[in-house]
Amino acid sequence: MREFITGNQAVVRGALRAGCNYFAGYPITPASSILSDMVNAFAAGAGIAIQTEDEIAAIGQCIGAAMTGAKALTASSGPGLSLYSENIGLAQMGEVPLVIVNCQRMGPATGGATATGEGDVLFARHVTAGGYPLPVLAAADAASAYWLTYEAFNIAERLRTPVIVLLSKDISLTRQTVDLAAVPLSQRTDRPVASLDATYQPYNITGPDDTPLFSPIGGSQLVRFTGSIHDENGLLTTDRTKISRKLTHLRDKIMSHGEILAYVEWDCDADATTLIISYGLADGAARDAVKALRAGGAAVSHMTLYSLWPVPERAITDALSPRIERVVIPELNIGLYADELRRVIRHVPVQSIVRFDGGVISPQVIGEHVTCIGDLAMQAREVCACPS
């Protein structure tokens, strides 16, 4: 059944499909409709949804609920993600399955509440103290907002980690034509649960990339949860061996699963000398640009990144066939992810097309840049698509 829905509505549908049963949030443009839709979705008792006094309380309630067994979701925009920051670290340290949707807006601080922008792509990864990784997914349209929200729950459950899903205003609030029933989804995953055992240890792992077995707070076996550095029993520790084991685990359980977290779409032309890599709102323009370029006889390859963190390095290097002479990445920020690509892609130039004034990058701008040849065009590090 085809529908005409916003990206935010797609988020709600994806969350409900994944089994989300707890939502707490605070109103903010352009994420507010997720809050009101979740309140309505759970009004008959299928779950619990609450508007809290602030974003800190929202994520705090989600973390508490998640540790009783809930599949919890919170949603906000950049200012709210800033307030989630400390609790995202708690969710990492305590190994809490949690999905956080960030409907990005333009600029820092209050920025442009009703203007689009995708400037949180590095912030999402580095949102909390300590530097430990967390998965970050980026929707490109309503359909991908649906399946990425669904998959975010699966990742959160499987790895017991917070997962961030990025949208931006023009994805959140744009109504698009989607057929959700036709969107392929992986099998629904629930967190690994401990059997009832008198010797239950809430943070016991068999190896650094293992996920500790879950037992709910309130269940028959006692659970000790802490945001402080702890041993397998959830007790504070100063034992360097145990500290190292825990923190290595926080790194490895994400990074060693980089391959299963890598959602990309590669549209390869074997003759291409240019590879366009795109994510988020710029992806639609990139797809139209590729179509127009090919119609004009040009050979070009394209990769969509739905996973931003961990950086899908293998997929990216696989796409760098020997003929590729340059990589072009359009971004609705000051060129943030391009530097990440430059870290991965060393032998050919990575060229940015950037725009950060609340407007979008058009297929024409991308097409013109790709067809532009000559030394200057080939060496350009950055092209700005903002009006001058």
Add this chain to the structure above:
Amino acid sequence: MSILTAKRADMCYCPGCSHGMVLEQLGKALDGIGVPPSRVCIVSDIGCIGTADRYFSCHTFHGLHGRSITYAEGIKRRNPELLVVVLIGDGGCGIGTAHLVHAARRRADIKVIVCNNFNFGMTGGQHSPTTPMDAHTTTTPDGAADQPLDVCRTVAVNGAAYSARHDAFDPQMVTKLRDALSTPGFVLLDIWELCTAYFVPANRLNRSSLDALSIQLAMPFGVVHEGPVQLGATSHNGARPLRRRAPEAPVEEMVARIPWPGRREICVAGSAGQRVRSAVGIIGEIAVAGGLYAAQQDDFPITVRRGFSISNLIVSNEPIRYTGLDSPDTVVILSSDGLARFGPLSRLKPSSLVVAPADMPPADAASTVHILDLKMLERRAGKESVALAALTYALIKAGLVSAASLNTSANALPAGPYRQSNLDAIIEGITLAENGRSAVDQAPP
């Protein structure tokens, strides 16, 4: 076996600190009410008292500074059968004041034990929100100047079921704790303690002078508030029933596909209150139901009910990847606000079509312009219908869709409170376009 698994002497607290004594009494109180440890969750805040969770054999949750109440609420909401006890210091009541007040307002069924020793012990004796006026701390070397926070009265006036203030040496403490833990609703105990590391030596406070401090601050010991118990949403599974919005009807696919020329960009530029976005949404729904692809993107200021309201619609025979509008094929101007936001019409393609009101004929359009008497339309169709009628008119005049096809498709719109008025507006637009009544066509300059 007691729920408290450590002896006072084995706890981490400084000699003479009241925390160990209070924890012993809390352990006895919890043992006394007969709730099994698997039905108790202790949520500890940060600070010296935040280390206490490890001394209890029950579910424990140790999170961030000031946020213990938020975790407790999440846990209680999901699992109403649990006895959820928060252990928090006076510092936590400062950084988390908002949560304290709002949890009380929500009548969250949690029991908050404030271990109040008037300063930050763990970080070196800085002043806290409950530091008495003139008291010396490392950050008020000349005496504190601020009014101390009365946590009992604060929660009492904001929905708490029960709040009481006791000194840590109260011989009846176990009974008082047990009664508090057994009281339904939001319960807070403010327990005045001695911090022997910092506050006691700096202020010559001792066990007997706690009474004098209580009188000096006009914060008497005993029950501060005992109200009728009203449980909030945390006492049952979910919020109060809401007036539900009408469920969104999925767009039913029509049998007949609407003939459409290809990707076309349509912009309606008006003002808040003109139902611009809903008019464009209805045409989008009709397009999707008719087998086409649509994308609707709105532009509006952060406030509602005033200022511009622009809604853009792309309709295509193919999936729409790029949802930006670069050069609209059809533009409907409904107000000067909308036109100002849209910008110069001179940037439109010559093939574009503009519909503009009679009282503001555009001078700068290089494309075909149709002038529409919006005032007359408003009189005929009603103010709420102007945007949809004008958009329908524009679509037909632009040759994007036939009146017959649009009429058929509109009639297949799903039931809803506005179905009939939407249909009327579309028919009004079709009539206008077909017989030109009240509309004057203007050739391109």
